[in-house]
Amino acid sequence: MQKFITLGEGHGDLFELEALIGNNHGRISKGIFLHTAEGMSTFLLVMSPVRGNFQAIYTxxxxILYKDGAGKKYKMIDEWCRKHDIPVIEFSTRDPEDFHEREQFYQYITGVLRLNHLIPPLN
Structure with a gap:
């Protein structure tokens, strides 16, 4: 079972993410940037499963402003992951604004991640 955990708003999300990466890099499976054609990008920090099949995905x-490989938050997160040898994957997805609720977007992303073998299948 995967659980999406949204980090804080504003700069608090960056501080929390930096602490997660620095203190838990041994438990992190990968980092994933989800880019859209027009909107802001989403970042996922996928943790390794614990206690059976529970897997936290911090978001x-x-x-994240991303335009042709540029953006301060984007560069900071990419640097933190690379510093700790965390694989970083990037791809384009539908805009979260296409969905009525955030939970619907997370369900869509769960399917995309499973189809691309980036998270384990449902048991």
Whole structure:
């Protein structure tokens, strides 16, 4: 079972993410940037499963400006992951604004991640 945990708003999300990466890099499976054609990007920090099949996925939801490889938050997060040898994956997805609720977007992303073998299948 995967659980999306949205980090804080504003700069608090960055401080929390930096602490998660620095203190838990051994438990982190990968980092994933989800880019959209027009909107802000989302970042997912995928943790390794614990206690059976529970897997936390920390998110910065639509909080990263990304334009042709540029953006201060984008560069900071990418640098933190690379510093700790955390694989970083990037791809384009539908805009979260296409969905009526955030939970619907997370369900869509869960399917995309499973189809691409980036998270384990449902048991």
């Amino acid at each position: 910065i939801y639509r909080g």
